[in-house]
Amino acid sequence: MEKRLTRDELLNYFLRRAENPFTTMEQKNDIRRILMESNTMRGMNHLFLVKCYFNEEQPLFHISKEEAIRQAKLAYRENNRGAFYYLYLLLKDSDHVRARNYLRLSCSCGNPQAYLEKAKLQHRGILFEENKEEAFSNYKIAAQCGLNDGYYGMLLLASEQGNIKLARQVYNEAKEHGVYLPGVVE
Numbered sequence: 450m451e452k453r454l455t456r457d458e459l460l461n462y463f464l465r466r467a468e469n470p471f472t473t474m475e476q477k478n479d480i481r482r483i484l485m486e487s488n489t490m491r492g493m494n495h496l497f498l499v500k501c502y503f504n505e506e507q508p509l510f511h512i513s514k515e516e517a518i519r520q521a522k523l524a525y526r527e528n529n530r531g532a533f534y535y536l537y538l539l540l541k542d543s544d545h546v547r548a549r550n551y552l553r554l555s556c557s558c559g560n561p562q563a564y565l566e567k568a569k570l571q572h573r574g575i576l577f578e579e580n581k582e583e584a585f586s587n588y589k590i591a592a593q594c595g596l597n598d599g600y601y602g603m604l605l606l607a608s609e610q611g612n613i614k615l616a617r618q619v620y621n622e623a624k625e626h627g628v629y630l631p632g633v634v635e
Contacts, residue, residue, distance in 0.1 A: 456490045464497070467509055481510050485520065492529025495520040499535045514539065530558040537563070541576070549576050556587075561594030568602055581606055597628045604630050 454462060466472055467480045484494040501508035502517035512520070518539050525532035533555035540548040552570075555563035568587035570576045585606050592599030600623035607616035623630050 457493070460490045460493050460497070463494075464509070484510070485516075488523075488527055490527075492524030492527035492532060495524035495527070496529060496531055496535060499524070499532075499539075503538070530555075531560070533558060534560050534563050537566070545576055552576075561591050561596050561599075564588075564594070565591035565596050565598055565602070568599070572602065572606065581610065592623070592626075597623075600626075600628050600630060 463480050463484060467477050472480075481498075484498055487494055498510060498512055498520045499517045501510045502512050502514065518536070521532045521535045521539060525536070533551045537548050537551040537555060540551065552563055552567055556567055564587045567577070568584045568591060571578075571580045571584035571587065573579070585603055588599045588602035588606065590599070592603065600619060603619045604616055604623070607613075607619055620630055
């Protein structure tokens with residue numbers, strides 16, 4: 450009796466098969482259809498297709514923006530919370546209210562990239578009201594999650610506010626974590 454593949458193994462199998470240069474276009478189209486319609490991979494298949502939309506150089510599958518939105522919503526229906534951030538990215542230029550809500554939901558799920566994005570938007574007053582304190586807090590969360598740009602954002606905010614002590618503190622904290630930032634000007 451053969452061992453059953455896990456959901457992750459099944460998805461990896463399909464992706465390896467689609468990338469194989471000896472896979473025919475017919476087989477590739479079948480794999481694309483399975484990835485678009487299957488609800489057995491916890492939404493990872495749908496999010497992979499959304500990533501293909503954002504991969505401009507050489508996507509494995511070409512899909513339209515409308516289809517990417519549909520796939521992200523299918524991933525969400527399968528309880529994949531990673532869909533929130535992709536829905537934000539897909540809607541940020543066209544539907545500001547929904548995009549802002551998806552970004553908030555993504556932050557509530559603990560997505561470090563969402564915290565960084567929200568911090569940048571709050572820092573500049575785009576999509577959100579300008580709020581330097583909350584932006585600093587979100588930059589900090591992103592930095593604590595390993596995103597180096599979080600440290601840079603904190604340093605930038607401290608420098609803009611003329612708070613040399615805080616800027617030096619951020620600089621030293623980043624340095625302790627192996628992140629080297631531009632120096633602090635006094």
